[in-house]
Amino acid sequence: MANIPQDEGRGNFGSLIGFVMAGAGSAIGLGNIWRFPYVTGESGGAAFLVIYLAFVLLIGVPVIYAELAMGRASQRNPVGAFAALGPKEGGNPWVAVGGLGVITGFAILAFYSVVAGWTLGYVGMAFGGTFAGGVTAEQSGAIFGGFVANPVWAVALTASFLVLTALVVRGGVQKGIERATSILMPVFLILLVLLAGRALTLPGAMAGVEFLFLPDFSKITPTVVLNALGQALFSLSLGMGAMITYGSYLDRTQSMPFAGATVALFDTGIAILAGLIIFPALYAAGVKPEDGGAGLVFVVMPTIFEAMPLGNVFAIAFYVLLATAALTSTVSLLEVIVSYLVDEQGLGREAAVWGTTAACLALALPSALSVGAVDQLSSLPGLGMSFLDLQDLIWGNYSLSIGALLICIFAGWVWGVQPAVDEMTRSGHDLPASAVWGFLVRYVCPVAIAGLLVYITYNLVTGA
Numbered sequence: 001m002a003n004i005p006q007d008e009g010r011g012n013f014g015s016l017i018g019f020v021m022a023g024a025g026s027a028i029g030l031g032n033i034w035r036f037p038y039v040t041g042e043s044g045g046a047a048f049l050v051i052y053l054a055f056v057l058l059i060g061v062p063v064i065y066a067e068l069a070m071g072r073a074s075q076r077n078p079v080g081a082f083a084a085l086g087p088k089e090g091g092n093p094w095v096a097v098g099g100l101g102v103i104t105g106f107a108i109l110a111f112y113s114v115v116a117g118w119t120l121g122y123v124g125m126a127f128g129g130t131f132a133g134g135v136t137a138e139q140s141g142a143i144f145g146g147f148v149a150n151p152v153w154a155v156a157l158t159a160s161f162l163v164l165t166a167l168v169v170r171g172g173v174q175k176g177i178e179r180a181t182s183i184l185m186p187v188f189l190i191l192l193v194l195l196a197g198r199a200l201t202l203p204g205a206m207a208g209v210e211f212l213f214l215p216d217f218s219k220i221t222p223t224v225v226l227n228a229l230g231q232a233l234f235s236l237s238l239g240m241g242a243m244i245t246y247g248s249y250l251d252r253t254q255s256m257p258f259a260g261a262t263v264a265l266f267d268t269g270i271a272i273l274a275g276l277i278i279f280p281a282l283y284a285a286g287v288k289p290e291d292g293g294a295g296l297v298f299v300v301m302p303t304i305f306e307a308m309p310l311g312n313v314f315a316i317a318f319y320v321l322l323a324t325a326a327l328t329s330t331v332s333l334l335e336v337i338v339s340y341l342v343d344e345q346g347l348g349r350e351a352a353v354w355g356t357t358a359a360c361l362a363l364a365l366p367s368a369l370s371v372g373a374v375d376q377l378s379s380l381p382g383l384g385m386s387f388l389d390l391q392d393l394i395w396g397n398y399s400l401s402i403g404a405l406l407i408c409i410f411a412g413w414v415w416g417v418q419p420a421v422d423e424m425t426r427s428g429h430d431l432p433a434s435a436v437w438g439f440l441v442r443y444v445c446p447v448a449i450a451g452l453l454v455y456i457t458y459n460l461v462t463g464a
């Protein structure tokens with residue numbers, strides 16, 4: 001067991017529930033409500049869901065434990081964790097994996113803030129009564145299209161969201177993160193259940209349920225499989241060290257097995273719940289899942305509020321809570337970068353927060369302007385996709401997959417299964433089937449992820 005003393009100066013989560021709420025707060029966000037439905041829609045529905053769930057179980061859960069254990073054992077950010085737990089002599093190339101994580105977090109934060117900014121815009125529209133009286137899918141699509149194509153709004157809202165994130169992170173872990181999430185997450189869950197109840201009873205809703213649960217395996221292609229892996233990692237906040245950083249804040253007396261399992265369960269449950277809202281509502285409104293694209297949730301949701309009593313109240317509540325869920329996720333992304341800059345580069349917390357925020361806004365600009373505001377960015381020459389979609393693909397799929405692969409190899413072969421399991425169980429709580437964890441992290445995860453990446457790259461290169 002690594003004997004790095006728990007660093008009280010970092011600030012710990014006050015309680016296990018506080019940690020679970022913050023971990024779930026990081027995991028639950030736009031990945032569940034915005035990304036999951038549209039990727040599922042594009043990737044064929046139920047067959048994609050099956051693969052996604054398999055990846056959550058066989059790759060996501062092992063990686064979440066690897067990351068949490070690395071964080072708590074080392075008491076460091078991703079870069080520091082690889083430094084502390086890796087080989088001490090002859091240079092330690094693993095530090096670069098931590099570095100890739102910090103860069104990936106930065107890049108994800110940039111495009112994520114753009115979509116998070118849209119949620120702020122929708123809070124405003126809901127308050128202004130834009131959806132009151134009911135909108136058809138067509139009207140809703142036009143509202144979305146006009147809104148995201150407005151460059152001033154797109155940039156202003158992205159910047160606002162980044163500043164909000166900075167203000168929370170500036171306050172430190174416990175005060176900032178724990179307080180916000182332990183109240184708002186449960187409320188969000190209740191609201192989603194109510195919305196699912198409404199969506200499922202709309203006329204034509206069953207077609208949406210079938211789309212989500214009746215698999216058609218002929219729809220599976222290598223791209224669909226990579227999307228499923230990327231979505232599993234993205235949704236659980238894995239592959240770039242966010243959970244390493246959070247693990248370092250988990251008190252040593254608290255049960256890591258419980259914390260990891262609960263976060264995974266909540267996150268996956270909420271994604272499915274979101275699917276149970278979006279797909280029934282989508283079929284009821286006569287839209288095809290594959291036509292939704294990145295705007296899917298924003299276009300579909302307004303069509304169901306008016307079919308509910310107090311419709312506009314639901315609309316307001318939904319967007320406020322979605323923005324909050326997004327905020328607890330952006331906080332975890334920014335926290336990784338800031339803890340790296342503070343721990344490894346010796347920057348002051350304040351300087352690290354604002355410097356990162358400013359730099360991130362610069363990278364966010366092309367994404368913000370790529371959903372209709374600037375034609376060249378909205379359909380990149382030669383690629384046909386928007387700058388935002390490209391960022392999501394590179395960082396949200398490829399980079400997280402590479403990161404998860406290297407984290408598995410590191411935890412399974414370099415740091416080692418035994419020290420990792422010791423860290424996971426040091427509170428005295430058992431990790432059921434810890435031998436299975438070792439096997440998954442050493443063999444199954446690396447082979448599956450590496451195989452998939454090689455296959456996809458081969459197809460890209462040969463143009464197949």
Ligand code: TRP
Binds near residue numbers: 028029234237242
């Ligand atoms: N998991 C979050 C979501 O689903 C997004 C997120 C936060 C994230 N931190 C991350 C994704 C780290 C990848 C890596 O909305």
